[in-house]
Amino acid sequence: MSNPAPVDENGMTGIAHSTAVTAANTGQAKQPKRERGKQRVAALMNAGAELFQEKGYEAATMTEIASRAGAAIGSLYQFFPSKEALAEAIFARYSARATDLLQDLALQASTLSPVQLAEALVDTMLALSSDRDATIAMTDSVTSIEERRKPLRNATRNTIATILCEAVPALSKARATVASAMVLHIMKSVQALAIAEKESGQAFVAEARTVLAVYISQLH
Amino acid sequence: MSNPAPVDENGMTGIAHSTAVTAANTGQAKQPKRERGKQRVAALMNAGAELFQEKGYEAATMTEIASRAGAAIGSLYQFFPSKEALAEAIFARYSARATDLLQDLALQASTLSPVQLAEALVDTMLALSSDRDATIAMTDSVTSIEERRKPLRNATRNTIATILCEAVPALSKARATVASAMVLHIMKSVQALAIAEKESGQAFVAEARTVLAVYISQLH
Amino acid sequence: MSNPAPVDENGMTGIAHSTAVTAANTGQAKQPKRERGKQRVAALMNAGAELFQEKGYEAATMTEIASRAGAAIGSLYQFFPSKEALAEAIFARYSARATDLLQDLALQASTLSPVQLAEALVDTMLALSSDRDATIAMTDSVTSIEERRKPLRNATRNTIATILCEAVPALSKARATVASAMVLHIMKSVQALAIAEKESGQAFVAEARTVLAVYISQLH
């Protein structure tokens, strides 16, 4: 909302389905043992993602994040030992989701027509929008995320390149690489244009599907 | 650099050539009377734009901005009464440049082929990239800029829509509006892809030109 | 170790053998009813004494103390209702030990030569060194201990004065008082010099015995 058209790199890996999706794999965060704890961790991460996206990483305060999740500041620190750790956990969750989604798509790529593929890619983007804004907001400020982002982006592009090669058998490896970047960029228009503007959103999503289909169709 | 692929909305107005390009239109900034003052203001704004882009709005400190511009903190406040005022001045400069550039393009639009138009649009984007990153970095944190951005974007889209209508006479007003958003988004890929990755940058710029040409050509 | 040469006042009372050695005399600590409880209390106090000495009173955290004693934080609070209560219990234990030791020495003082007395005093100091560091570390931060320390010191001096009077019958009460303070101070060199420097430690202990013997011998 406050980030009307953030179109950064996105992220979806070519690696097998991410094993863990919880905060723990990020590093220091204490793993919640009880069911209650899991819910709290999720609430905390959601609140963090929202606030990071609304006001930016630096401007979002840990106190407000805890407060929005209905927790005390101490509780937030029980699970995430630092603001950066929280940011990394959010990034990890986003990264895992993106990876899973694209991976699934790769499995069916060879059976899809350009139009169907375009639709599937747009849908993938729509499903990820929630954490994406937060991820973008964190990039400039959190060094560790800045570093993790490039690999994610490369993995994503590779997977898309693979998908393109399956959908368009004649496509050379080299062309697929460049094309994957453009496909990814066009996919982002869904978030940049459609989501930011609810009214005319539908028209933009439709346009994105069209452009993607046209672009994929003309690849050779 | 630190902002690998920031592809937000950009900004180019449909309004007549911006009247003032200096900080003056921000309202707060004191107008320097002599040449020396103008240079200092420019240096200050450049330093601010650089730092905002490198570290993000919040992380950039007024002290460091002044320091990079070779000025004392007191001098910075002499011209820009607050950090927000500095941010607005930088945004205003970017906004004015974008407006001017696109406005010029609109004058020649009717004489250009789709391919030529695509090239011109890409060139416009390349010319603006320096201040764009800073503008994006400021958006989340500076409320006043968040508000100014939408109008800029709308104006930009209108101008692009106008350009498209002139280049593709058969295009309806409604379609031109949606198309302008997509054109703008594709233009941003230049910054998102090409600038962020110097090595393969050229290939991406070329791809952007192609995609834009293809997209414009198929409009009707 | 981290307290290379802490030579504060020490503590040994002139009062009869301390009645209770456990945390009980602190007032707050709950008396454990079974053997297992006693062990746990001792473990907790030992862990506290160690940590207070290693990192200082403030830097030592209740969580780490419990953890080192192999107990949960809740258990620690079961026996010691506050950090200060734990500190007081440790002080009380040290105080009682010191009192007992010196008291025993007083009983035999009249039968000892200056050299033998010097040796006995040095041995007393060596026996107490473990808790002394912790006690010193707590003094600055825990008001209640700061207050308890002076009485302990006075009592200790009184007992030493008594010992000196028995060992050196000609000694006046007034002189014995001043001398006791100096004797105590020299005793502390054992901890300050000998313990802190393991290599040359033996030489220092020997020197302390000598000085003490010389000092006592010349009293009159």
Added chain:
Amino acid sequence: MSNPAPVDENGMTGIAHSTAVTAANTGQAKQPKRERGKQRVAALMNAGAELFQEKGYEAATMTEIASRAGAAIGSLYQFFPSKEALAEAIFARYSARATDLLQDLALQASTLSPVQLAEALVDTMLALSSDRDATIAMTDSVTSIEERRKPLRNATRNTIATILCEAVPALSKARATVASAMVLHIMKSVQALAIAEKESGQAFVAEARTVLAVYISQLH
């Protein structure tokens, strides 16, 4: 006051008179440029030394230190970028003073009788008492000071050993080394006993002079 009998190692170097005594040589502290600044730095260091000694390093808060010096918290941080930096500056001042004082004494050692030497040593101690308590309070908590302390102590002992050798020509190097440690320890009784107890203080100072004279006289 709250540290009635702190008798840690002290510090006086054998190196030539310390070059700089200001806070700057400690490391990061910004050097005050105006006269006003120097006064402020001194006030800040005095307040820090007082509070560290009264409540211990951890318990003393930066806010209270600034407040006692009549400065804002921000001003304190202008000169001392961290609590540790302040601690180091105080230690450096103490270290320099101690070095200077002992060095001066070494120059006249050969002309002094044991009694005169004893008096001079006691006077040296009295002159240093103000910063000594603070230094001791900082030792446990500030790693960098813990490390600096041993060298200071060694240097001090060396200088004292040199003094003893000049005063007692027959003294072997080895014996002088051990003796210097004991002399230093006895010197500390001045602070431990005399200063802590104002009433009977005089008697203790006198006793210290006596013991020192006796000890030095019997060296051979």
Added chain:
DNA sequence: AATGAATGAGTCTTCATTCAT
């Protein structure tokens, strides 16, 4: 006009203590 020391509100983070399980 230029300078940079001074200010203090606001941020992240820690940790003693409580209490539901």
Added chain:
DNA sequence: TATGAATGAAGACTCATTCAT
């Protein structure tokens, strides 16, 4: 009784802004 998650007051430190020089 034992456990450890939850709480929030308090502390170190930063930085936008002011103002005396």
